[in-house]
């Protein structure tokens with residue numbers, strides 16, 4: 001069992017949890033994720049690690065209340081325990097010297113983007129970050145992203161904060177202004193799809209971190225399968241990052257919505 005040592009509400013539906021997990025804190029790298037269960041009947045929730053303190057033995061997870069399991073997790077408080085938490089899982093981000101890196105994060109995708117931005121900055125790259133959300137309340141970790149970025153652009157769909165518009169508008173502005181050597185996209189699948197289409201047009205190598213549905217997280221159940229370049233991969237062991245220009249985003253979006261009716265019903269019963 002892993003104890004929650006800190007909880008910070010970013011908004012009504014998004015919270016940061018600092019969780020006691022010493023071994024994971026020591027070995028995790030940018031891009032790694034964990035799978036947790038809140039209780040014995042709980043779904044297994046994959047969450048990318050947003051940060052870690054190896055000295056204190058803690059990791060940072062950012063949770064958005066979306067369905068029953070995430071609502072149960074969201075309701076936990078400091079001192080409460082998560083039933084089980086396994087990780088670090090997945091392949092770490094390939095951090096290297098690329099030149100200028102454009103990091104595009106949407107919604108809670110900004111949380112897993114943070115350690116990647118930090119990693120690329122520490123590796124000597126020029127890092128430009130775009131953080132985007134539907135509105136001001138959903139913009140998270142702005143100060144932390146600014147700390148590790150040479151330039152940070154905030155975008156909101158409704159214009160309630162930063163520049164009004166989608167992440168792709170900010171990205172295209174940067175791409176037209178200066179040479180971008182590599183792009184990272186993390187956020188809702190539809191946002192990553194359109195970021196990928198944009199960077200494909202400009203032939204900028206792009207990695208997207210996929211949020212596929214997962215069960216075991218060890219490559220056995222097939223729940224997280226995705227098509228990349230015409231081949232089938234498992235997000236949990238082959239990803240979560242893939243060459244965005246090769247990903248079949250339409251299939252991913254369809255699979256992500258596969259249980260939406262059941263999820264909606266279960267949530268209505270829960271509340």
Ligand code: FES
Pocket residue numbers: 213214215216217218219220221222223224225234235236237
């Ligand atoms: Fe089961 Fe990836 S979660 S194969």
